[in-house]
Amino acid sequence: MSPAAPAIPWGVWFEPTQPVRRLVHLAKLAERLGAEVCLVADEGTERDVYVALTAILSASDDLVVGPAITNPFSRHPVTTAAAVATLAEMAPGRVWHGLGVGGSRVLAPLQIEPRRPFTALADAFAVNRRLLTGRRVGDAHLPWFRGTVPMAVAGRGPRVQRFAAAEADWVILSAKALADLPEAASAIRQGDARVAWSAYLAYDDTERRRALRHFAYMALDAPDDIRRQVGLDELRAARVRRAMLAGDLDEAAEHLPESLLDLYAVSGTPSECAVRIAGLRDSFDLFVLPMNDEETCEAHIEASAAILAHAGDLI
Secondary structure, eight states: OOSSOOSSOEEEEEOSOSOHHHHHHHHHHHHHTTOOEEEEOOOSSSSOHHHHHHHHHHHOSSOEEEESOBOTTTSOHHHHHHHHHHHHHHSTTSBOEEEOOOOHHHHGGGTOOOSSHHHHHHHHHHHHHHHTTTOOBTTBOOTTOOOOOOEEEEOSSHHHHHHHHHHOSEEEEOSOOGGGHHHHHHHHTTTTOEEEEEOOEEOSHHHHHHHHHGGGHHHHHSOHHHHHHTTOOHHHHHHHHHHHHTTOHHHHHHTSOTHHHHHHSEESSHHHHHHHHHHTGGGOSEEEEEEOOSSSHHHHHHHHHHHHHHHHHHO
């Protein structure tokens, strides 16, 4: 972590839809602007998460990096633990590990239909925790690793979030309605876990349109209660699902209710966004900025960093 930590600690979360060299460039920009953490998703058919994390780790000064998230289906938990341990061996104290059940975007192209996903996640977490703390799992052992790796769990369902609060060091919350964040954070903090809150910043009309495209995953993986809350019925969800799996996020967004933005994104003018974030400061330990679009990342990182700095000034 940077020794001059901002009032609101923040990081970036990339989907590896861009070349690794560009991810490195963007991560370094975010670090210069005050980001402390850089997470990279494991999307299966996109750039490899561990190659990207290695490059970012090598090119940055203090960024903490980690997969967010990988899953127990597309990668074996033992090889995942070895990959994370290798990163942590390279840069002790600068690596997290992130696990989840995996979504349709990563599993469907691999023709994987997960069975008992919660059990698989809990088992993978236990295997990784044991291996990354020097213990054996059957014949598996990492005798060469002597570090410490904080573990994070991401998931939108209540069962996963309860497990994460009880077992993980960090709980990554995304697709959480802003009005529900304080209650969710309070429940998580009954254990020892800390809250990494990921939310889109929709601070002008362009960013509102861009952010709406990325709520398409709700039609794929969100629990039924979330879909009902925003009026995403089965017919509309099916249309979104077809468009998203075909890679057409613009078409997917056409079927999404814009009310999603005001429920799940930090929206308004830049000043209004800063006020909303400052008002929720007691409900998160780290703000995570999701980064998906390929053409405007620099401008978005710069604008978002300014909003977060303003929010910090309001505390």
